[in-house]
Amino acid sequence: MQVYYLLRSKADGSYLVARINNDEAPAAKTSNYLLMFNEHFDALSYLNTHGKDVSDRFAVESIAATQIANLMQRWGFKGVGIVQDPILPNINFVAKS
Numbered sequence: 621m622q623v624y625y626l627l628r629s630k631a632d633g634s635y636l637v638a639r640i641n642n643d644e645a646p647a648a649k650t651s652n653y654l655l656m657f658n659e660h661f662d663a664l665s666y667l668n669t670h671g672k673d674v675s676d677r678f679a680v681e682s683i684a685a686t687q688i689a690n691l692m693q694r695w696g697f698k699g700v701g702i703v704q705d706p707i708l709p710n711i712n713f714v715a716k717s
Contacts, residue, residue: 622685624656624702625663627678636678638701638711651698653713654691656683657706666706692716 627636637652657663660680667675683691688700699715 623682624658624685624688625660626654626656626681626683627663627667628681630677630679635695637697638713640698640713652696653699653701653715654688654695654697655701655703655711656688657703662703662706666703666709669707670709689716 628634629636636655638655639650639652641650655666657666660682663680667678671678691697692700697716699713701711701713704710704712
C-alpha cells in the first residue's frame with residue numbers, strides 16, 4: 621500500500637497547499653493543490669528548508685493513497701502536488717479528473 625505524507629497545521633487543521641493562479645481566467649479563484657511527500661523525512665526537510673520560522677506550527681500526517689480522493693473532495697482541492705525534491709523544490713502537479 622502506497623503511503624503519502626502531508627503537512628497539517630496544528631492551529632486550524634488545514635493542509636499545506638500550493639496555490640496556483642489560473643492565467644486563462646484571471647477572475648477565477650486560485651486553485652489549491654494538496655502538497656504530498658513520499659517520505660516522512662521529505663516533509664520535514666521541506667518545512668525546515670522553506671518554513672523554518674513556522675515549522676513548529678505543522679505536523680506530519682500519513683495518508684494511504686486510497687484515501688486521497690475522499691480528502692480532495694472534502695477539502696475542495698483542484699489536485700495534488702507530489703514533492704519530488706523538497707530542497708529545490710521540484711513538484712509534479714496533477715489535477716483531478
